[in-house]
Amino acid sequence: MPSTESAARALQDRAVLWSIGEVRATDVVAGACDALVAGLDTPALRILAACTRAEADDDVPELLPPALHELGLTFYPFDSADGREAAVRALAARMLASELTPRELAFRIHQRFGHELLLAEPLAELDDEYGILEYDGRTSAQVDADVTAEALRLTRRPEVPADTTDTPA
Incomplete structure (x- = not known):
């Protein structure tokens, strides 16, 4: 099982790669799931991890900023x-x-x-x-x-x- 620090870094990386269009929203959701498994747990992270594949494209833009904020991570606006x-x-x-x-x-x-x-x-x-x-x-x-x-x-x-x-x- 990855450490909470490496899981947080991996989620941050997936989020930033999503913000430039390098990975899909479902990859961000998978990163949220991995972070939960590693021991990170916040309300917004749980909601993000619960997104289905069908919901990810629509919900990640709204759910990702608060999930990162609760973890003390940085949300980068799309293509900043x-x-x-x-x-x-x-x-x-x-x-x-x-x-x-x-x-x-x-x-x-x-x-x-x-x-x-x-x-x-x-x-x-x-x-x-x-x-x-x-x-x-x-x-x-x-x-x-x-x-x-x-x-x-x-x-x-x-x-x-x-x-x-x-x-x-």
Whole structure:
């Protein structure tokens, strides 16, 4: 059984991927169910998890914001700038979890955001590099390694600095 922290992160990722059209509303409902099984439990989460497949497309837009709020998670409005950046990070995490290959990650990022999103630009450029492998002397494995390094950079959680306040002597 996943920890409550990893279940919350997975629900957050599904929610942000839904907000950019990368996953279906039923995937968000499945994430809510997974969160309940992992031990997260709030009234709005229970309601979201109870959605049927037939109801998901209509109900998720209304039920997701309060469910995330009750869990202390962020709701990103549909296709918002912050949501697009969070989605890039969520897709990178999926690649690192072996749900996508490096080439699939670069392609999806390039296809969805083009060269318009600064955070995603290195991955869009790497997708371009896959297309010119035969001309530039690099191998697919070398570009895969660069994509993986970029995914690691994108998913690295910022460290909280130690308290540097002076204590009175």
